[in-house]
Amino acid sequence: MRHRGLLFLVLFLIQEQGLLFQVSAGDGFIRTRGVHFMLNGSPFYAHGFNAYWLMFVASDTSQRNKVSSAFQEAVNHGLAVARTWAFSDGGYSPLQYSPGSYNEQMFQGLDFAISEAGKYGIKLIFSLVNNYENLGGRKQYVDWARSQGQYLSSDDDFFTNSVVKGYYKNHIKTVLTRKNSITGVAYKDDPTIMAWELMNEPRCTSDTSGKTIQAWITEMASYLKSIDGNHLLEAGLEGFYGESEPQKQQYNPNFQVGTDFIANNQIADIDFATVHSYPDQWLTGENDESQLHFLNNWLNNHTQDAQNILGKPLFFAEFGKSNKDPGFNTNQRDLLFNTVYSAIFSSARGGGAAAGGLFWQLLTEGMDSYRDGYEIVLSESPSTASLIAQESRKLIKIRKMYARLRNIEKRKRSRDNKRGN
Numbered sequence: 001m002r003h004r005g006l007l008f009l010v011l012f013l014i015q016e017q018g019l020l021f022q023v024s025a026g027d028g029f030i031r032t033r034g035v036h037f038m039l040n041g042s043p044f045y046a047h048g049f050n051a052y053w054l055m056f057v058a059s060d061t062s063q064r065n066k067v068s069s070a071f072q073e074a075v076n077h078g079l080a081v082a083r084t085w086a087f088s089d090g091g092y093s094p095l096q097y098s099p100g101s102y103n104e105q106m107f108q109g110l111d112f113a114i115s116e117a118g119k120y121g122i123k124l125i126f127s128l129v130n131n132y133e134n135l136g137g138r139k140q141y142v143d144w145a146r147s148q149g150q151y152l153s154s155d156d157d158f159f160t161n162s163v164v165k166g167y168y169k170n171h172i173k174t175v176l177t178r179k180n181s182i183t184g185v186a187y188k189d190d191p192t193i194m195a196w197e198l199m200n201e202p203r204c205t206s207d208t209s210g211k212t213i214q215a216w217i218t219e220m221a222s223y224l225k226s227i228d229g230n231h232l233l234e235a236g237l238e239g240f241y242g243e244s245e246p247q248k249q250q251y252n253p254n255f256q257v258g259t260d261f262i263a264n265n266q267i268a269d270i271d272f273a274t275v276h277s278y279p280d281q282w283l284t285g286e287n288d289e290s291q292l293h294f295l296n297n298w299l300n301n302h303t304q305d306a307q308n309i310l311g312k313p314l315f316f317a318e319f320g321k322s323n324k325d326p327g328f329n330t331n332q333r334d335l336l337f338n339t340v341y342s343a344i345f346s347s348a349r350g351g352g353a354a355a356g357g358l359f360w361q362l363l364t365e366g367m368d369s370y371r372d373g374y375e376i377v378l379s380e381s382p383s384t385a386s387l388i389a390q391e392s393r394k395l396i397k398i399r400k401m402y403a404r405l406r407n408i409e410k411r412k413r414s415r416d417n418k419r420g421n
């Protein structure tokens, strides 16, 4: 199997090399070409982690060493991408106190997270607002508009009300044009940032046709790209199928949230697709075996869609298993992680669209108040930690192989050029 994977990769490269070497950009930005992420001219595959807390912890200078430790431990295990929040709206420890009014201390926390990620060679994905009420979310935006006299009947009006959309666009602009107080680089020009995400898990259950979310993503993606042409953008989706592919809706867990994995990701300004998977929450009451079975199908279906229908890369941007699940043991979590990593590897080894997985969530020691059941502290979970390290290395090997092939081709070309071809 191993050799077959390799052969596949080599054939695939030969087929593609004509295009591959036109990309000269060595500027450190991650881009896409077809179903691949590209970094400095070579396909980019990497596992990573969620750490929504980076800004919050780093906003307290006495706690910043936790960000550095987490990055160090992550890098030691081969992890290279972190997904985190560039939002906290109203309430306790806000980034945005009220529309257009920002907390400099929190922004400096974000500055530190970016500057530190750059040092460790970690790429960041920043989500710009929450679907849920935690840390404000779209409910807070709707409440702000109400307090300005707007009549809004539900939080779903977040997606359609023009005052609310104006507030959100202003947040996009404020974050993207922020100049980092440590590095001096504007966020929109910083290659440490891999991508922006429009919303953490958009849902609009009052319109299950998907039209409301489709229109919102289209408008906001276009607005964001008008400010920042450097960075990739994704929508923050969990992956539920919608009306554009009715025969696939049966693959959803048994609920509809108003998103459409295919149509939403076909929007031109959306560069790559994401999937989240929580079989323990989505299929409560089913046993572990059937949850894993669901997960495997979920991942393979979405990988095929990214490959064949979307023609864009795919990140498994959230997955995990809670230690609060009934009868939890670490082995079950490792099985779940292994299911995700195997699905990714079997796509990646053939040059496919699945490019990496980000588990929810990485903590480091001394962060007990952030424990949510899904936390991984690498130093306290040796079996999970070694699985993560082993799987990350497999993706790093794929990257190295591409880089080697690219160098061989470069040498060959320069020989040919010298001969006057």
Ligand SMILES: *[C@@H]1O[C@H](CO)[C@@H](O)[C@H](O)[C@H]1NC(C)=O
Pocket: 250, 251, 296, 297, 298, 300, 301, 304
């Ligand atoms: C998609 O999921 C369904 C069940 O949910 C499964 O029967 C089918 O084999 C899956 N397709 C792929 C390509 O994995």
